[in-house]
Amino acid sequence: MPSSQGQGPSAVAGAAPVLTVAVRAAELRGGRRTERQLLSLAVGQGVLSPWLERELASMKPGTLRRWRLGPRERPPILAGHPWLSRNGLIWLEVEVLEARQPSLPGQGPSGCALISQSDVQMLFERWNKALQSDDPEQVARLYSRDAVLLPTLSDEPRTDHDSIVNYFSHFLEKRPHGEISQREILIGCNMLQDAGLYTFRFADGSSAEARYSFIYVFEDGEWKISHHHSSLQPESAD
Missing domain, CATH: 3.10.50.40 (Chitinase A; domain 3)
Structure with a gap:
């Protein structure tokens, strides 16, 4: 013990x-x-x-x-x-x-909201599509009330709605588009995790490979991002 x-x-x-x-x-x-x-x-x-x-x-x-x-x-x-x-x-x-005590809406055991692996993949596509909107508020609304964002291109943690909007207001200027190359999904009760590797491609032709983890919670009848960690892939040693 x-x-x-x-x-x-x-x-x-x-x-x-x-x-x-x-x-x-x-x-x-x-x-x-x-x-x-x-x-x-x-x-x-x-x-x-x-x-x-x-x-x-x-x-x-x-x-x-x-x-x-x-x-x-x-x-x-x-x-x-x-x-x-x-x-x-x-x-x-x-x-x-x-x-x-379990009281959230849902059809699973103990009030757990049901979601499939393919639905989890669509949560990322929803976020990725919001990046194409050029509207940082639209992206920030996908995060929960107490969300923590540890972003790819900033060393400053974002822990409230305004700071998340601030980060994406600059990030969206690059016109990013994300593609997942490797992922592992874990589904719990009103909580799930999607973690792996993704690549961002930008309008100027540059790209950034990164490790990511999204943790979602079921909040007010909708899946929201509670924790988002994204860090650039370290260069491999020869």
Whole structure:
């Protein structure tokens, strides 16, 4: 069982709550820290490690805890993260932002909205089409209320609607068009992840290859982007 700073685990009773959490990890010896990821998940759906879901179910909103973990105890969302050493110990920080009983509209179990793999692919096409509109507001409306954008061509995190609009007002000047070359889709309860590799091609003939991850949440009856991380592909060493 991972060592914990805080209270011990407790059993999950009754219906599985839907949680919104912020996740961040750091190397134990003071190395690099990962970006802050926002996730919306239902306990028991397998989005995080089972022991961590049980811990989160006992935490109240506003609670921040951290655990010291070995490589095998890391949650799936951190597997192979480029900023963490593969075999070292890490600190995992998780903050519960919101906890509620399942009540969102949907036809799946526990109020989970249903979505197919092909529908997830269409979410990217919706975003890509919005880039062609030359309207940064149209793009920003695809992001959730508490969205975090870590953009491709800026080192400044965008954490509210106005800053997201500001980024796209400059990015759209390049007339970008995105094409996905590799992707992996993970569907949870009212939350999903689409991550992989994509290429942007611009009107001036230039292009940019990047790694990406979109995390979507089901908000107000619509899938919105909660977390968007995009970083340029590192040059391969000879």
